[in-house]
Amino acid sequence: MRNKWVIWGLLILTFMLVSAGIYLSSVVIGAAAIDEKQLVMKETSVIYDKDGEKLAELHEEDRDMVDIDKIPEHVQQAFISIEDMRFYEHQGIDPRAILRALYRDILAGAKVEGGSTITQQLAKNAFLSNDKTLLRKTKEVLIAMGLERKFSKQEILEFYLNQVYFGHGAYGIKSASELYYGKQPEDLTVDEAATLAGIPKAPSNYSPVDDAEQAEERRNTVLALMEQQGYINAEETITFQGKTLPDTLHQTGENPAAFYTYIDMVLDEAEAEYQLSPGEIYRGGYDIVVPMNKDMQQASYELFQDSSSFPSEAEKTEGAFFMMDHHSGGVAAVQGGRGYVRQGLNRVNVKRQPGSAMKPLAVYAPALESGKYQPYSMLTDEKKDYDGYTPKNYNGEYQGEITMVDAIKESTNTAAVWLYDQLERQTTSDWMESAGLDIDDNGLAVALGGLSEGLSPLELASSYTAFSNQGETVEPYFISSITDRNGELVGEAEPKTKEVMSEQNAWYMTRMLENVVQEGTGTAGSTSYSLAGKTGTTSFLEVEGATRDAWFAGFTPQWTGALWMGYDKTTSEQYLEAGSSYPTRLFKNILNQVPAENAGQAAFERPDDVQDLQTPVEMTEVNDLSASLSLRGGGLFNVHLNWTAATDERVIYRIYEVDDERGDEIAEVEGEGSYTIEGVNIFNMQEYMVVPYNPQTQEEGEPSNVAEVSVGSLFGAG
Numbered sequence: 203m204r205n206k207w208v209i210w211g212l213l214i215l216t217f218m219l220v221s222a223g224i225y226l227s228s229v230v231i232g233a234a235a236i237d238e239k240q241l242v243m244k245e246t247s248v249i250y251d252k253d254g255e256k257l258a259e260l261h262e263e264d265r266d267m268v269d270i271d272k273i274p275e276h277v278q279q280a281f282i283s284i285e286d287m288r289f290y291e292h293q294g295i296d297p298r299a300i301l302r303a304l305y306r307d308i309l310a311g312a313k314v315e316g317g318s319t320i321t322q323q324l325a326k327n328a329f330l331s332n333d334k335t336l337l338r339k340t341k342e343v344l345i346a347m348g349l350e351r352k353f354s355k356q357e358i359l360e361f362y363l364n365q366v367y368f369g370h371g372a373y374g375i376k377s378a379s380e381l382y383y384g385k386q387p388e389d390l391t392v393d394e395a396a397t398l399a400g401i402p403k404a405p406s407n408y409s410p411v412d413d414a415e416q417a418e419e420r421r422n423t424v425l426a427l428m429e430q431q432g433y434i435n436a437e438e439t440i441t442f443q444g445k446t447l448p449d450t451l452h453q454t455g456e457n458p459a460a461f462y463t464y465i466d467m468v469l470d471e472a473e474a475e476y477q478l479s480p481g482e483i484y485r486g487g488y489d490i491v492v493p494m495n496k497d498m499q500q501a502s503y504e505l506f507q508d509s510s511s512f513p514s515e516a517e518k519t520e521g522a523f524f525m526m527d528h529h530s531g532g533v534a535a536v537q538g539g540r541g542y543v544r545q546g547l548n549r550v551n552v553k554r555q556p557g558s559a560m561k562p563l564a565v566y567a568p569a570l571e572s573g574k575y576q577p578y579s580m581l582t583d584e585k586k587d588y589d590g591y592t593p594k595n596y597n598g599e600y601q602g603e604i605t606m607v608d609a610i611k612e613s614t615n616t617a618a619v620w621l622y623d624q625l626e627r628q629t630t631s632d633w634m635e636s637a638g639l640d641i642d643d644n645g646l647a648v649a650l651g652g653l654s655e656g657l658s659p660l661e662l663a664s665s666y667t668a669f670s671n672q673g674e675t676v677e678p679y680f681i682s683s684i685t686d687r688n689g690e691l692v693g694e695a696e697p698k699t700k701e702v703m704s705e706q707n708a709w710y711m712t713r714m715l716e717n718v719v720q721e722g723t724g725t726a727g728s729t730s731y732s733l734a735g736k737t738g739t740t741s742f743l744e745v746e747g748a749t750r751d752a753w754f755a756g757f758t759p760q761w762t763g764a765l766w767m768g769y770d771k772t773t774s775e776q777y778l779e780a781g782s783s784y785p786t787r788l789f790k791n792i793l794n795q796v797p798a799e800n801a802g803q804a805a806f807e808r809p810d811d812v813q814d815l816q817t818p819v820e821m822t823e824v825n826d827l828s829a830s831l832s833l834r835g836g837g838l839f840n841v842h843l844n845w846t847a848a849t850d851e852r853v854i855y856r857i858y859e860v861d862d863e864r865g866d867e868i869a870e871v872e873g874e875g876s877y878t879i880e881g882v883n884i885f886n887m888q889e890y891m892v893v894p895y896n897p898q899t900q901e902e903g904e905p906s907n908v909a910e911v912s913v914g915s916l917f918g919a920g
Contacts, residue, residue, distance in 0.1 A: 241328055243267070243365050245487030245687055246377070249461075249468065251494050252682065258461050260469075262484045265373035266380075267687065268387055270360035273375060276392050276433065278359060280399035283427040286320040290355055294321045294346035321346040324362045368398065369405030369412070370451060382410065384452035392434060393442035396424040410447035417447055460503035463538035464494060464680070466545060471680045476693045478684075487687035492680055493532025493695075498525060501795030506540045511788045512767065513780040520770055521785070522549035523792065524659040525763030528667040531676040531697050534761055535792075547770070553656035554766055557782075558613045558723075559738030559755045560651035562711060563665055564641075565622045566610060568633040570707040572625060577710050577815055578605045578898030581617040591646050593619045596739075605899060607818070610714045611722035613737065615650055622649035636702040637665045637675055651738060662755050663764040669715065669734070670757035672809055673708035674699040705809050712806055713815035715756070724754065727787030729794050731758045732805045737782035742772050749778035754786040758793065759806050765789045821894045822848040824855070824906035829890050831911055838881045841911055845892055847875030853894050860889040860908050870895070887911050 325345035368378035400420035410417035538548035609617035683694035715734035735756020851873030894903035
């Protein structure tokens with residue numbers, strides 16, 4: 203008998219040791235399988251403008267994390283009631299729930315109820331694949347037990363509520379609350395919480411937007427279970443079951459396509475500047491503040507979709523638009539094409555031939571900086587042959603000479619090439635390099651934008667900031683600041699500027715480019731904004747009169763940008779017939795859609811200690827010069843010269859004694875129509891002539907008539 207009890211004792215002890223071993227093994231295995239990094243869930247990154255308005259969300263799983271203490275008790279109770287009513291009692295698995303589910307499955311002859319706890323669902327979703335093997339189920343149980351030992355019930359519930367899928371791309375209770383009800387979790391009512399709690403079991407069946415009838419039945423089941431668990435009373439149950447369900451989703455009203463190019467360029471910058479790959483951005487829950495002007499971004503998108511913005515004969519014409527704040531460098535708006543798709547061909551970065559938009563950069567700015575030329579310097583405007591290269595003016599007209607001001611305004615090709623030829627190549631190449639342009643070409647065609655590679659809209663606009671930003675270029679950026687999911691600052695933009703020309707010459711360029719818009723080739727369209735800029739057109743030589751690329755590059759007191767139009771591939775079947783008038787007009791129309799309060803200063807402001815660009819000196823011919831005598835005394839006389847002076851008082855008059863042809867200059871006066879020559883000998887009288895002189899162009903006008911001294915006037919006066 204005694205041996206029998208010993209045997210039984212040994213069996214019981216063995217069983218207990220084996221059970222303890224199994225238990226300890228399960229604890230060890232479950233704990234080992236828990237990699238806490240897998241509980242760091244994919245979270246939505248959000249892009250905001252500078253005013254804190256949400257512009258876009260980036261996510262693989264649309265999820266915004268929320269702390270459990272911001273989830274009301276009745277919301278927690280709704281999920282516990284339907285998913286795991288003994289959540290606070292079990293240690294990861296619920297044997298009663300498993301047996302109940304097994305019993306109901308047997309009665310139904312099929313699987314109709316799951317026995318998984320909330321902890322098991324978390325284990326499955328966070329740590330395991332979707333295969334349905336017995337080993338996977340075993341791992342699920344072991345991991346669930348490990349989770350229960352590692353985390354509190356509230357932590358497990360927080361993980362679960364932030365992870366679970368609610369349909370329509372929404373992950374987690376916060377995203378679901380916003381999507382279905384347009385509110386935060388803390389504002390959910392009991393019936394709304396019950397509706398959301400019913401969805402995860404089968405989102406495609408229980409979404410109130412997809413199937414209102416099934417969703418209502420499911421919600422009412424959740425409410426009944428909440429009553430059964432004592433969370434609400436019978437009267438409340440009836441009231442909540444009578445509430446209506448949402449029938450639409452609360453999504454942003456903005457067309458996301460309007461932001462596609464901008465988002466892609468934000469992702470490019472995040473990787474280049476902050477070493478954050480697009481995948482990390484899509485998973486990491488970053489808050490990204492961008493310098494976008496939402497009105498301009500939206501307007502540029504809508505106008506790019508409007509066929510009337512583009513030449514009617516070229517329906518498949520493409521375009522690209524880039525605009526930046528030239529004070530800070532922040533990019534205000536960007537469009538990579540009319541039908542731009544995410545990660546598609548971004549025409550903002552594609553190099554094209556800039557045409558005459560290159561003249562200010564390759565010719566006129568370097569010429570001013572050389573110190574040898576001024577805005578009213580005279581340039582040769584003649585059709586010339588430069589060793590086989592013979593540029594022509596687009597209108598076929600040549601003036602012989604033209605001021606720099608007028609050459610820019612009228613986009614005169616021959617003057618630009620002539621001036622470029624006068625400058626040292628090192629002067630021009632050094633200046634363009636300092637402005638951020640990598641130009642390998644050195645032929646005369648550079649003056650007219652004939653480049654082997656060309657420039658992108660981004661490059662062209664960035665280089666024009668040398669004029670708009672008082673002689674300093676500024677690098678563009680798309681990210682003002684970026685913080686991680688914990689609120690830690692990853693990085694923020696700092697303006698990067700470089701002085702490339704004097705404030706004086708930058709102001710001269712601004713004024714001359716204003717003339718282009720007001721009187722020259724950039725007059726197409728209209729805008730209330732102060733605007734300076736330059737048009738550009740390149741020819742497609744295979745078809746007479748055809749255009750390959752059409753441009754407008756310009757700036758307001760606040761923004762600098764460039765707009766290109768053309769085909770991705772120009773052929774003899776598809777080419778532009780219109781020139782730069784279309785991009786010029788569209789550029790202005792985009793500006794017109796931006797409210798005036800977003801525009802900063804209304805007009806260009808001349809910097810202190812900088813001279814303004816004068817209006818052209820207007821000279822008139824002198825054809826009424828007269829000369830008379832007056833007695834001075836001592837046998838000497840004075841000669842008085844008189845003529846009708848121009849109304850422009852800046853005209854200088856050079857006085858010549860005429861001897862044979864012109865003779866010698868004896869004096870000059872500014873803005874007056876008279877001059878007195880004192881102490882002349884009456885027995886050696888001279889003839890006189892006046893020649894107007896333009897101090898801007900440093901050129902003389904036509905000589906006046908030759909005047910003889912009238913001796914009779916002396917005696918007539920006596």
